[in-house]
Amino acid sequence: MTAADLLAARPSRNSSAEPAEAIRVAMVMAHLSQRSGGVFEAVHGLAPALEARAGMDVSVYGLEHPAPAYQMLRQRGVSTEVFPVRGPASFGYAPRLGQALRRGAADLLHVQGLWMYPSVAAMGWTGRAMPYVVTTHGMLDRWALANRRWKKRLASLVFETRHLRGAACLHALCASELESIRDAGLRNPVCVIPNGVEISSAPPVATPPLWRGIIPGRAAVLLFLGRIAPQKGIPDLLRGFARYRQEAAGASMQPKWHLVIAGWGEDAYRTSLQQLTTELGLNPVVHFVGPQFGEEKARSFAAADAFVLPSISEGLPIAVLEAWAAHLPVLMTPRCNLAIGFAQGAALPIEPEPASIAEGLRTLVSLTPAQRRQIGVQGAKLVVESFSWPKAAESMEAVYRWVLGRGDRPDTVDLA
Structure with missing residues (x-):
């Protein structure tokens, strides 16, 4: 049985009357840079929103980039570590990342994105059976899979298929992405939680770009x-x-x-x-x-x-x-x-x-x-x-608690 099979069969250990237990989450992405596009923007929005919730302790781990942005997360109160890459940046082999995850005391790992070394590190992050969540960020969409197809097929054979199948829960951003995940043959539980955006009450910017x-x-x-x-x-x-x-x-x-x-x-x-x-x-x-x-x-x-x-x-x-x-x-x-x-x-x-x-x-x-x-x-x-980040963080915390057996299955979770 996969980790997802065991999770689906496991009863909740927590009633709504009990105080919520603290959760330590290690969130992992590839290059910690704004040039990582939507993946960085998602981490930059979700991690601080989760950290702001009572009982949540979030740390972000990522790869070095010539245009770094890890200070942006630190300025928002999120513990962040960045690791040097050996070899091609497109794969992002960073042995110190794997070592840091194994030394850490997190309860759960949340991987943001596919096809790179963080997927490999996730599967052996502590040396013991611990759950992890994977956000696919549209990377299993048909067009995305066809783009640089041979590299992704090789990555699938070597590590990515095993990484995805071992996830306690996959995270889709929308119903269409849920369909793509199922079309890829994955039968893990999948939560459907959209991205958010920063909502400001400040007046519009007056200075032109x-x-x-x-x-x-x-x-x-x-x-x-x-x-x-x-x-x-x-x-x-x-x-x-x-x-x-x-x-x-x-x-x-x-x-x-x-x-x-x-x-x-x-x-x-x-x-x-x-x-x-x-x-x-x-x-x-x-x-x-x-x-x-x-x-x-x-x-x-x-x-x-x-x-x-x-x-x-x-x-x-x-x-x-x-x-x-x-x-x-x-x-x-x-x-x-x-x-x-x-x-x-x-x-x-x-x-x-x-x-x-x-x-x-x-x-x-x-x-x-x-x-x-x-x-x-x-x-x-x-x-x-x-589409606010606090709303997304509330939904994601409920998924984390269910994955850890500390809460009931949220309505956002689809079971194949």
Whole structure:
């Protein structure tokens, strides 16, 4: 029997009348850097929210990166350790990480992400049978598995399949990701808990971002912000934006929107996108402005008029939640796994192909400023109601307690 089989059959040791026992959680991810994208943002949001709960003691372990961000977690009161990598950064072999986990006194391990050395370290982290939870972050999605397929097949054979099957519980960010996990043949318990976002009561940022000066003052800004990678659908976004401009010009309309692409990624891929921008004649109205972190990211959202995410594959994108928190109308694909945004009038649907993106842009531009603001207001309400980090932490703590036999199975957990 797997650890998951034993867990499913185990009764709860704790009644609701008993005081909650303290839980020590070791949360492990790959590179502790904002350039790890959504995985880092998830850890940066969830770990402090868990640490803030009574009876929770959370430590974060991760790999060194040339652009480190571990101080961001320490500043929020989360104990954080970073370990040097030997060999290729893409695998992240860090023997001191495994040693630290074995020396630690955690009750439970929570692994964030797949395909790297932290998965290996998780399976032998104490040398004794202890439970661990794995958040897959959309990495078992069909498109994600097909990307660099041979490397993932090798990793599956060597360690990842065993790692996943041994998890006491897997964590999906949405119902679609639960389906991907089941399609991968995994029969572990799976909890479905969405990502959250920081909700601020502070007034909107007044200082413009550094890039705002390159855009005419009266032009509207469509913002893409995130990792610049194939799964984000940026080539289709560029082609769709060019198509929208051509159609607007043919109708004797003057398109006044500029597209700002903010993010980080491999230099060769970014260069190919800039070349495509030139080929499409978009250089005057498309701007690659580089990574936007911290205060500069907040300024970028505040300076935008709408947000777009034309992704081909996602877990649950925090960038959309951040855009909603900034009261922005959003154009996104169904593959962003936030169908509630369409249902609640907080987003306009597009497919990851140029014609659909152009149509979505026409719809966005046809709205009055007041109508666009109302879409943004709906998004902000949705974030407050359903996507806060404290809410995610409350749900995750309930899963931890069930995994440890200290509480009943939460409603968020699916048993195959």
